[in-house]
Amino acid sequence: MEPLVTLENINKGFRDGESFHSVLNQVNLTLYQGQTVALMGPSGSGKSTLLNIIGGFETIDSGELFIHIDGQKQSVTPWKDKQWSQYRRQYLGVVFQQFNLLTPLNVRDNIIFSLAMNGQKWTPWCDELCEQLDISSLLQRKVENLSGGQQQRVAIARALAHKPPLLLADEPTGNLDQQAGLQVMTLLTSLAKQANTCVVMVTHSQQCADFMQTHLHLHGGSIEHLRNITPLAYE
Template sequence: MTEQIVQLQGITKEFIDGGVSHRVLDRLDLLLTQGDTIALTGASGSGKSTLLNLIAGFERPDAGSLSLLSEITTSWSDNLWSHFRRVSLGVVFQQFNLLTPLNVEDNIAFPLRLNGLDWNSWCDHLVDSLGLRPLLKRHVETLSGGQQQRVAIARALAHKPRLLLADEPTGNLDQLASLEVMKLLCELAAEQDTSIIMVTHSMECAQFMQRRWHLNNGQIHE
């Protein structure tokens, strides 16, 4: 049976700005099942990052219910949210957000250590597929943007998460590096049936995903 990875029902999120309430997500419904890959588009300020932050548990909805891996999260404690993020979630950011005191190998091993896991054949496969083998002992701040984003992808997938959230993962890369990063990201995620929600402003990058969600006026249009 295909598993439900993310389900939002009637999700509303408002922020107070200058004493005025501003509704960013408006009774939003959506369903993401195992292996689904989504390009999330929408104008600046339409709520894309807010949606990712809700799914990662960094924001709480004002109304509605959010289920992750078929469990309703409404009563999850901070510990359960941390467990979900550590075990089931991988994240890739525009700014790479690598651990700069560490080398490439230690960055990739970081989520494994958090989960009490050792380096394994999947990590070797990630490293080889992403062309990182010659760079393993290099400090990440000495790498190019494209190389750093490939490390970020390996780190995000090392613990075989069920869901990958990517916020403009190619926003800092030139066109050639963007396309290469997108291709590798999709291929490697597909190998573990990892679902992806990727925020992008690039139609070229959106083409790599199976589905499109466009966020407008607090609603998703597919």
């Protein structure tokens, strides 16, 4: 498997008055193409911070973050906002707990929006995504009129429409009931496998984590336990 992102001795913290709170301590991690990773741990252990650093939404205090593009390992230390924005548009997909859909638009236009950012158009892959996510009949519906489960499916289609090498998901089933959440996880991991996309997901749910190949546990800002499992079969 080809590496996508490498973190070396990453440290991150914040100040609260005169106090300094460490969030991540000497984190080392490499993510590979097609890999699926569950980030688990108690609240405040640094899961979302680690996810945000991987996506360039937060900066690091020390250490080194490398992005692998076309087989070339690049340090992001000199990157400015423009370079990060270009990277996220081309190589990254994001699924949020709150969906973050564009409510004035319908389903199709929400999906096309992410494609247009890369100068791309609707493709047969988009049709396949919508069919498998069972949203083909909803393409002309305003997203604000959809159920939570339907909105999450649209968010997944939007994130995967351009077949990004890396998908970041922060509690993607947190606003769904158990049955809808497990259905979303089945679809998300199956579609990511088809696109050969690496998925890194923050979750508190062991059931959701069991869909992922690698379980990475954070405690006190450090990787406490790392194990590989056989993920649940795609149905």
